[in-house]
Amino acid sequence: MTEHDFYLDRRALVTGGLGFIGSNLAVRLARLGAQVTVVDSCVPGCGASDSNLEGVHHLVRVIRANIADTAEFERELAQADIVFNLAGEISHSRSMEDPLRDLELNTVAQLKFLSAACALRRGVRVVYAGTRQVYGPAAELPVGEDVLINPTDFNGVHKRAAELYHQMLTRMGKLDGVVLRLTNVYGPRLGLHAHGQGFLSVFLRRLLDGDGIEIFGDGAQLRDPIYSEDVVEAFLLAGMARELPHRIFNVGGPETLSVAAIAGIMRDEIAPETAVRCRPFPPDHLAFDIGSYSSDTSRIRRDLGWQPRTGFRAGIRETVRWFAGVSTSR
Amino acid sequence: MTEHDFYLDRRALVTGGLGFIGSNLAVRLARLGAQVTVVDSCVPGCGASDSNLEGVHHLVRVIRANIADTAEFERELAQADIVFNLAGEISHSRSMEDPLRDLELNTVAQLKFLSAACALRRGVRVVYAGTRQVYGPAAELPVGEDVLINPTDFNGVHKRAAELYHQMLTRMGKLDGVVLRLTNVYGPRLGLHAHGQGFLSVFLRRLLDGDGIEIFGDGAQLRDPIYSEDVVEAFLLAGMARELPHRIFNVGGPETLSVAAIAGIMRDEIAPETAVRCRPFPPDHLAFDIGSYSSDTSRIRRDLGWQPRTGFRAGIRETVRWFAGVSTSR
Numbered sequence: 001m002t003e004h005d006f007y008l009d010r011r012a013l014v015t016g017g018l019g020f021i022g023s024n025l026a027v028r029l030a031r032l033g034a035q036v037t038v039v040d041s042c043v044p045g046c047g048a049s050d051s052n053l054e055g056v057h058h059l060v061r062v063i064r065a066n067i068a069d070t071a072e073f074e075r076e077l078a079q080a081d082i083v084f085n086l087a088g089e090i091s092h093s094r095s096m097e098d099p100l101r102d103l104e105l106n107t108v109a110q111l112k113f114l115s116a117a118c119a120l121r122r123g124v125r126v127v128y129a130g131t132r133q134v135y136g137p138a139a140e141l142p143v144g145e146d147v148l149i150n151p152t153d154f155n156g157v158h159k160r161a162a163e164l165y166h167q168m169l170t171r172m173g174k175l176d177g178v179v180l181r182l183t184n185v186y187g188p189r190l191g192l193h194a195h196g197q198g199f200l201s202v203f204l205r206r207l208l209d210g211d212g213i214e215i216f217g218d219g220a221q222l223r224d225p226i227y228s229e230d231v232v233e234a235f236l237l238a239g240m241a242r243e244l245p246h247r248i249f250n251v252g253g254p255e256t257l258s259v260a261a262i263a264g265i266m267r268d269e270i271a272p273e274t275a276v277r278c279r280p281f282p283p284d285h286l287a288f289d290i291g292s293y294s295s296d297t298s299r300i301r302r303d304l305g306w307q308p309r310t311g312f313r314a315g316i317r318e319t320v321r322w323f324a325g326v327s328t329s330r
Numbered sequence: 331m332t333e334h335d336f337y338l339d340r341r342a343l344v345t346g347g348l349g350f351i352g353s354n355l356a357v358r359l360a361r362l363g364a365q366v367t368v369v370d371s372c373v374p375g376c377g378a379s380d381s382n383l384e385g386v387h388h389l390v391r392v393i394r395a396n397i398a399d400t401a402e403f404e405r406e407l408a409q410a411d412i413v414f415n416l417a418g419e420i421s422h423s424r425s426m427e428d429p430l431r432d433l434e435l436n437t438v439a440q441l442k443f444l445s446a447a448c449a450l451r452r453g454v455r456v457v458y459a460g461t462r463q464v465y466g467p468a469a470e471l472p473v474g475e476d477v478l479i480n481p482t483d484f485n486g487v488h489k490r491a492a493e494l495y496h497q498m499l500t501r502m503g504k505l506d507g508v509v510l511r512l513t514n515v516y517g518p519r520l521g522l523h524a525h526g527q528g529f530l531s532v533f534l535r536r537l538l539d540g541d542g543i544e545i546f547g548d549g550a551q552l553r554d555p556i557y558s559e560d561v562v563e564a565f566l567l568a569g570m571a572r573e574l575p576h577r578i579f580n581v582g583g584p585e586t587l588s589v590a591a592i593a594g595i596m597r598d599e600i601a602p603e604t605a606v607r608c609r610p611f612p613p614d615h616l617a618f619d620i621g622s623y624s625s626d627t628s629r630i631r632r633d634l635g636w637q638p639r640t641g642f643r644a645g646i647r648e649t650v651r652w653f654a655g656v657s658t659s660r
Contacts, residue, residue, distance in 0.1 A: 099441055107437065107491070111429055111484075148476060150497065154441075157494040161437070164487040167480065172617050287502050 006240045008033040013080040015039045015067045015113065016048070016087035017060075020189050020197070021129060021182070023052030024228045025084055025235050030059035032236075037076045039087070041066040043105060046089055047191030051326075068109040070116035078120040082239050085113070085166075086129040088159065091196025092288050095155035106158035114165050118174040126166060127238045130181040132250065132293060134160045141222065142256070142296035145181070145248050153288035163248070170247060178238040180231075183252040183295050187228025187315060188322035199259070200225060203266050208323060212275035213267065216285060219260025219278055222292035226253035227315035230308040237304040246303055252295025254308040262312065269316045336570045338363040343410040345369045345397045345443065346378070346417035347390070350527070351459060351512070353382030353519050354558045355414055355565050360389035362566075367406045369417070371396040373435060376419055377521030381656075398439040400446035408450040412569050415443070415496075416459040418489065421526025422618050425485035436488035444495050448504040456496060457568045460511040462580065462623060464490045471552065472586070472626035475511070475578050483618035493578070500577060508568040510561075513582040513625050517558025517645060518652035529589070530555060533596050538653060542605035543597065546615060549590025549608055552622035556583035557645035560638040567634040576633055582625025584638040592642065599646045 012029050016022040017038030029036045038060055042048040053060055065072035067087045077083075088106045089095065095102035117124060135143050136150035151157050166177035184200055191197045192205040203213045234251045257265075263276045281289060300306045310318070342359050346352040347368030359366045368390055372378040383390055395402035397417045407413075418436045419425065425432035447454060465473050466480035481487050496507035514530055521527045522535040533543045564581045587595075593606045611619060630636045640648070 099445065100438075103438065103441055108430075108433065111433055115429065146478060149479060149494075151494060152498060152501065154495075154498070157491055157498060160494065161487055161491040164479075164481060164490065165484075168482060168484070168487060171482065 003236050004032050011035045011079055011081045013037050013076055014084045018048035018052055020047050020191050021185055021231055022086040023189050025232045026060055027056050028232050030056040036060045038062045039065055039067055039073050045195045047194040047197055052189045067113040077116060080121055080124060083124055083126040084235055085126050092153045092155045094196045095153050099154040102154050103158050107161045110162040110165055114169060118169055122174055123176055125176040125239060127178045127235050128166050130163050130179045131159050132181050132183045137290050138293055142294040144296040145250055145299055152290055167247060179248045180234055180238060180251045182231060184223050184225045185228055185231050186225055187319050207266055207270035210271050213263055215259055215263055215278045216281040219258055221259045222256050222294055223259060224252040224256045224294040225312055226308055227310035230310055234306050237306050241304055246299055249300040250295040250297050252297050255312050256294040265313050266316055270320055333566050334362050341365045341409055341411045343367050343406055344414045348378035348382055350377050350519050350521050351515055351561055352416040355562050356390055357386050358562050360386040366390045368392045369395055369397055369403050375525045377524040377527055382519045397443040407446060410451055410454060413454055413456040414565055415456050422483045422485045423526045425483050429484040432484050433488050437491045440492040440495055444499060448499060452504055453506055455506040455569060457508045457565050458496050460493050460509045461489050462511050462513045467621050468623055472624040474626040475580055475629055482620055497577060509578045510564055510568060510581045512561060514553050514555045515558055515561050516555055517649050537596055537600035540601050543593055545589055545593055545608045546611045549588055551589045552586050552624055553589060554582040554586045554624040555642055556638055557640035560640055564636050567636050571634055576629055579630040580625040580627050582627050585642050586624040595643050596646055600650055
């Protein structure tokens with residue numbers, strides 16, 4: 001079955017659907033003909049923006065509510081054919097500054113939301129946006145899904161608890177959950193002005209402003225950045241999958257690059273005249289830094305037939321084109 | 331160094347110190363000459379009782395406070411040489427009935443408590459009472475510490491999050507944490523009238539009352555019950571340990587027995603005239619049942635030199651003697 005056949009007229013609830021990845025997914029779903037409801041409370045600093053749904057506003061119903069306040073979208077949840085669960089805070093640094101806020105947004109709210117989902121729409125497929133941050137420092141690369149979980153920050157702990165909710169409720173037959181552990185994502189609608197959205201956001205904002213960029217450390221750390229459309233594809237496939245021998249999947253990019261190489265490509269594509277400098281890790285960042293990371297994506301390739309299609313340089317070009325279009329149209 | 335030399339005059343803070351295991355530990359610490367402060371809010375249903383400290387009331391300072399309300403014991407926390415962190419809810423069934431309550435007691439409260447500990451007494455040794463429930467159904471027996479974490483109930487998820495707090499804050503140098511994953515514990519001061527304290531509590535209460543007992547399922551499930559004094563010993567050793575190549579340890583009993591064998595021994599020792607019957611699992615219990623379980627305790631034996639000393643029959647005899655003494659003395 002094609003994505004179009006599957007999602008046409010399907011009622012999809014997207015939590016966090018005004019945020020970076022959530023809005024890319026909502027836009028794609030709307031274009032596939034799904035009946036999309038977005039639930040987003042626009043928590044300051046989490047990257048949500050109404051403008052992220054530009055072009056599909058007429059196709060998407062937006063409910064401004066915290067996912068914990070389930071009375072605000074009870075009917076939509078009860079009628080959902082599928083839930084894409086992307087609401088949450090992703091900032092590692094902010095979770096260290098205010099752990100209770102992170103606990104509230106990533107664990108307490110998920111518990112309330114999932115409890116309502118079990119009650120109102122028992123057995124519904126829920127695809128949850130997890131994070132590779134749950135792994136902590138890698139013992140070896142690439143990192144598979146079954147290694148020890150050892151997060152270095154509160155965000156990792158709280159997102160891990162939310163993963164476990166999905167797993168447990170799925171085993172009990174109350175939900176039909178799938179967890180995608182996302183690596184560093186970039187692309188159209190990346191939040192450039194929100195706090196703590198990761199180094200790709202910082203690099204992109206500075207380069208688009210014509211400023212130079214700074215790498216923490218020596219730049220040798222490895223990452224496997226992934227283009228947002230490839231992540232959207234993983235969500236769509238996870239939503240469609242019938243047989244699920246596994247419930248947790250890594251979603252990582254097609255290339256493993258050093259941070260210096262990532263910075264170099266971005267600089268070359270966006271603002272070749274600017275400088276890339278290295279500076280020592282700020283101590284508060286070093287404390288939760290995970291060192292080098294790359295995802296072993298063999299499980300999702302095998303089980304869901306997914307593969308990332310966009311190389312890093314091509315993805316950065318697309319991203320820059322998108323941001324240029326946005327700034328022209330406003 | 332002997333336990334006596336180590337703990338003499340040492341300031342020990344015991345959270346949950348009016349509960350079953352916490353009070354056994356507090357009593358032992360007091361008898362070793364430690365300066366013991368107990369923090370316990372006596373959450374209804376968690377098994378706390380003033381009478382658990384009978385005989386050492388003059389040696390133990392008791393602060394009635396939730397561990398989340400750190401202002402209530404700020405000075406004691408700031409001056410603690412060591413923290414034994416046993417406060418929490420242990421009932422699996424209750425966590426399924428009221429997950430938010432369990433989250434509050436086992437995760438939110440721990441986050442507030444540990445944040446205060448980091449601020450007031452950076453680097454303090456904290457020995458946390460974890461649970462084997464975090465493992466979920468065992469792929470093979472005995473279960474080692476590094477298997478996949480897959481809890482079957484909210485209690486397991488929330489206790490796992492608290493474990494991860496200890497791990498993460500230890501890695502950051504803010505705490506010096508050790509997690510003990512306890513299996514089914516029995517012994518003096520076991521809460522007989524609290525809800526959901528496990529089948530050993532139910533069996534013991536009924537047999538002491540001269541009632542017969544019921545086994546869920548066919549009784550073939552394996553467990554490795556452990557006597558409370560052996561658990562206390564594990565806490566004391568974890569508090570004393572200097573070198574800690576690992577931070578998580580299983581604490582399980584010396585024998586792996588079927589539930590039917592456990593029931594038979596208890597019946598024979600306590601009320602030989604009563605009947606042991608099997609009945610099907612109630613569906614709400616079956617949903618979070620983990621099947622057979624036994625702990626691989628080789629890590630704590632090797633790293634801390636611990637070993638369980640009390641066989642199940644001997645431990646039950648001691649337990650019965652203790653409860654007989656209590657009922658005589660009142």
